[in-house]
Amino acid sequence: MILKEVEKVRRILVADDEANMRWVLERALTKAGYEVETVEDGQFALDRALAERPDLVLVDLKMPKMDGLSLLHKLKERYPDLLMVMMTAHGSTSTAVEAMKAGAQDYLMKPFDIEELLITVAKAFEVGSLREQVDYLKGEVQNGGWQLVGNSAEMQAVKHLVERVAPTPATVLIHGESGTGKELVAHAIHTLSPRFDGPYIRVNCAALTETLLESELFGHEKGAFTGAHVRKTGRFELADGGTLFLDEIGELSFNVQAKLLRVLQERTFERVGGEKTIKVDVRIIAATNRDLLKETQEGRFREDLYYRLNVFPIFVPPLRERREDISELTEHFLEKLRTYGGSKTLGPGVLSQLKAYTWPGNVRELENVVERMVIISQGQRLGWIVCPSWVFHQNWRRTSEVLCCQQKGFPSKSLRNRFSSRLWNTRGETKVRLQNS
Secondary structure (H helix, E strand, O other): OOOOOOOOOOEEEEEOOOHHHHHHHHHHHHHOOOEEEEEOOHHHHHHHHHHOOOOEEEEEOOOOOOOHHHHHHHHHHHOOOOEEEEEEEOOOHHHHHHHHHOOOOEEEEEOOOHHHHHHHHHHHHHHHHHHHHHHHHHHHHHOOOOOOOOOOHHHHHHHHHHHHHOOOOOOEEEEOOOOOOHHHHHHHHHHOOOOOOOOEEEEEOOOOOHHHHHHHHHOEOOOOOOOOOOOEOOHHHHOOOOEEEEEOHHHOOHHHHHHHHHHHHHOEEEOEOOOOEEEOOOEEEEEEOOOHHHHHHOOOOOHHHHHHHOOEEEEOOOHHHOHHHHHHHHHHHHHHOHHHHOOOEEOOOHHHHHHHOOOOOHHHHHHHHHHHHHHHOOOOEEOOEOOHHHHHOOOOOOOOOOEOOOOOOOOOHHHHHHHOEEEEEEOOEEEEEEOOO
16 A cells, blocks of 8 residues: 555444444444544434534435435535545436535446445545545635746746746656746646646656556556555556656656656556556656666666657756845745744845755745744744855855844843854764853
């Protein structure tokens, strides 16, 4: 089973007036890893759902006190985005269709087997997750969350390329060092494209083993490998009609590279352990911090795949090559942090210090430094306490301690003792020696 970074246990409320059916459903869903509560009528289901919202309601259409359709309408009034799956016997298809029009995600026709149940429930959760993701992305777009910040000549060139390629179906390969904002560029392309209202799916190719990555991309059939208890829909299927962003594409194994090449050529694939050919309509955007041309020349990346991906290359410059954007980026991050940091501004000399640094971690490092300053600062003006090495030794690879405090001195002697530091280098490693003064 492929876990997301943090995955909570899903809560399912089952409503059915047949005791045997409730027992079977509870047993099957619990075994599949869900937290399950069962009730015997519609009114009880309504009371429980209003008292503690479940993640999904599995409800029979025909029940005493309140039927499934009435329950659906009442719950949708309270929770418009609540996932609901209806169960119905043969002969009630028209009612099930009515339930779908009223907002149910799917329906099961009795009698059904356990595999069908688990697939339907899993699919409902996947649709719900995608809906949440689309709503989140739309909110970010409206709030400027995916805007490309910076007016340097280098960023103007990037924005121009994004605007040119976004309306087309072309595959895009984004190059750049870690932390430069490659994913923001991918988001911008998606949101400016005709697919903006379709799914945007991201896969970090460096985060999973070859076997798990193959299953994540293409899905798998039940029993395809140990632990594959149910069919899984892959990211290519989930991204159908939208955009699939493949981050760290240079980390793919040769086996997965070959399968990806076929999808790029034919837009078809098979799930792991499956024989059915699946056709998808997906735009591919890939990103890498490697020199893929060099990787192909040295035999570590398929040349044919490289040219399939590199239809429209975009290079995102490192922050040290567009220092004039540091001021605007800093203001942008301060604005984002106002929700918990309040309205804060830079003290005298701070901006020049920021511009003097080489920023090996690029925009991501700058954002982290600004956030750290906001958290530590007790005043409205952000100032620096930092060793001279931070300014003059430009080969520094990491900011060990970036500090801020009130412009008029330290808040306390303990804070001064803790954070006043100078750098020294031992055996090639940057270390921090605290100074008490």
